[in-house]
Amino acid sequence: MKGAPRLAFGLVFAVMSGTPLGVRVAWAEEALAVCTPPTTVAATPQETAWRLFVAATCPVNADKYPYVTWQNWIEQNQLYGTGATQALAAGERPRFHMSPLAAMLRAQAKMHAHEKSKGAASETAAPEVANQNCNSDTWSKRTICEEARLNADAQHYVASNGLNTRPGQIAFITAGNSFVFPPPAVELKADWIQLTSCNNLPQGVHVEKIGSVCYALGGIHLISKLIDKWIWATFEPQNTTTNSQRCKVLGCNDPWGSSPATSSGAPTKQTPALAALMQQAKLAPEWSNYRLDGVQTDFLDAKGQPTRLGNSIIEGDNAGNPQAMTRSSCISCHNLSTINPQGQELNPAFIIGAPQPPPAGYVLRDFAWSLTLALPQPPANP
Template sequence: MRRSIDTLLVCGLLVLPAVPAAAQSPPNAAMTAPDQVAWQLFIQANTRAGGSNSTFETWASDTDLFQPNPQFPAAATPPSLRPPILPQVAREGVQQSGGLLPALPPGAAQGQMEETRHNRATFDFIVQNNLYKLSGVKAAFGKTLSFPVDSIEVKGNWVPVSDIPQFTNNKATAAQAPQLYHVNSAAGVQYALVSMHVISKQVPNWTWATFEHRFNPGRCDIIGCRDGFGAQTAFVPSNRTAGQGYPDCVKTPALAAMLSSADIDPVYNNYCLKGSQVDFVDNVGLDIRVGNSVTEDGFVATSSCITCHGRAAFKADGTPASQAGFLSFGPNGPVAPLGPLLPEWYWKFSSQPPIFEGKPGLTRTATAADFVWSIPFCAYDDTQSPVQPTPCAGK
């Protein structure tokens, strides 16, 4: 069995708005300046978009996209929130297999909600290929899907402002939340943004970066925090005791210059890069781990963004190829896959695995959704009457 350590290999994005001279990207920044590029993506997603809204809030939510008449928003829209999907899917898989259901991870009881947003390039690709509905996903079985290079997605995790004191172990009051967090309202409730994943198709297997608010009590727990560009302390080791909080990620002059020159709400200075990822293993073959203390609450120790999303695939009937195979419950809680993708996730072998598709003994069992779980999870069922709504609908 391959040993795993919490070493991160990082990568990012180059083609973004101009940045100050002190932070200009070197050539091939997606491979040579990954943390800097992660911050460029973060700034791009959170640039002001009128009123108190950020740019990502003008992008299409899963609710906007996975419906009979997908519409890209004409302006910013409120958060389209749903309960965190990862713990729920894992529990469904365990239940289907007859396993015993353990208690939900701690964060599930703290009112956390999430949403996924797709920029215009991502939205258009899914719509143009009919991947927003089950019949289109079925028709895509056996095809190679590859999003355009300007595709970006974000996943935001939100906590009700009224719960911020409890969530932060009283480091912030509800009254202070608007001065410390990006805040927006959904269904009459004010929510504070506590974490954000940002992914980009600037490299074939996407770039992966995750950010957390500095007051998140478990921000660097288990695997530590790494930011070689934006934090004056590039590596923060995890505390021996979980949930105790960490010092502020004081910004480097280069990142401070980027943030000050951007049209972005100053509250975003309170967010920290937890880590970035662009590969499955490091240069000595050890699994790379990246996990957000909110998004991956309960299974940070075995989290790999790229491996988890690499399992995003669908069967010939358009349904997810691995309803819970990417996240299962072991004796100590949820477990996510680490390391490279395995051929048996997509193929069935009746004999010695052949080298090429089409040779005897090799049968396709799943088609990769190009790392985008929203396709197999959220496509609405247009094959039944009445049409079934997307399971990913927010409030």
């Protein structure tokens, strides 16, 4: 259920079991290599996505939080929100929060309903601040919680340039600077499904118990700045209880890690290459049941058609409903992350296709929506 044992634990076991020293050293070096984040792209986007995923998910503890590497990264609400200056006690877990996208969409729907009731034209709502409450979505009737992490490289870029506050971002663009994250930067979003009981836990799904409540990790977004437009990848476990809509709207495609490569929801097997990669990293068994839904590296494909990518939990259950994913494109939506000298910004939207030039005076923020959490909140758009 929890993270796999630390590397050191495996070495101790190997010593006790009489494994030759040379084998133990090779085993340790092999695990260290795959647990080191890649600095260049692999032969295919799918292989790159999996190497990033495995490096981020390498075990750090056997029986306590944090279990895996990415749980050591800063949570976006710590970096941008009111908790930015509040140090957490050793071992204390940052609380889950509601999806900022879900909060914004709910605020928009509320405003549209209000304007319609008055017979007035609808206006775009300013993003609602995500609070500490999880989202009880109306589609799946489940409670879904979210956390979003930035690795040390992304965190350093934000903090060192003063971008964790809105005045800092305004000063940054007023000085003529452009938002350009460094190539090692990685952001990861994890959506957790609150389970009704800690008994009969879903199989092949990473589950964590916080207090007396158990949560199943239903969806993971991972983005990497190894290329200028970032690498966009999303993952889900193969479990019909937690992820009943997986692959059913957009289909899944992973020629590097899945056999067969495509799926409309039917389970697939790992390829030998992916199985070997996870074995080298000593990932806990449940991670072998996670699959890559797909990868984006550009707005359009080789035929000039819009690319699409979405997660049945993150964009589906948590932010709307699975059918909204027909217009789900991570890269197209994230390209809307902008700010102007007055601190105003555009809202996220389910859009696909080629990017549109930002409105006059707005500056692109290198696809990073986490920057919208900088305080104080933006003034309403004119």
